Amino acid sequence: MWGGGSPPVVEVIESYKRVAREPGFLDRFYTRFMDRDADVRARFQGVDMARQRFVLSRAVTLLLQHASGVTHGVDGLRESAHHHGAEGMNIPAYMYDLWIDALVETVAEHDPRFTPDLDASWRTLLRREVAWFLEMTRTPDH
Ligand code: HEM
Secondary structure (H helix, E strand, O other), rough: OOOOOOOOOHHHHHHHHHHEEEEEEEEEHHHHHHOOOOOHHHHOOOOHHHHHHHHHHHHHHHHHHOOOOOOOHHHHHHHHHHHHHHOOOOOOHHHHHHHHHHHHHHHHHHHOOOOOHHHHHHHHHHHHHHHHHHHHHHHHOO
């Protein structure tokens, strides 16, 4: 179930529902994210970006579900987190900050009801969820 959490989770989920199906949302996110840093761009060399757009929408959905206390389905993220960690792609922590900035800025661009409060709610929630994801990168998945 969606929306079981307390604010700001509910506001953020409502905001994500408004933007997730906007044409161009996922594309704009990756353009922003890659324009921010040449090393981020290099990480996506050779990656199928059509598939990656699907990956992003699924990943954000799972992070928001986890934020609202839904644990079902998040197990898949554990394996992926491990893949992002030191024994896998070894994604440095600073790239997660860029990931959050790019995502929130793309939401701001697409959500007609975006406000400074909503900006703060998105960032608070994503910082917490990224910390959880980073924690899992360090936890063996086997
Ligand atoms: C909390 C934030 C993030 C989440 C939830 C997330 C989630 C995912 C998921 C579910 C996949 C697909 C499965 C996999 O390949 O492991 C993926 C792929 C990928 N992620 Fe992330 N990711 C996050 C942050 C980042 C960051 C900061 C980078 C930095 C560049 C990154 C780079 C990649 C790349 C390059 C792939 C494609 C791997 C491939 O297909 O070879 N991710 N991500």
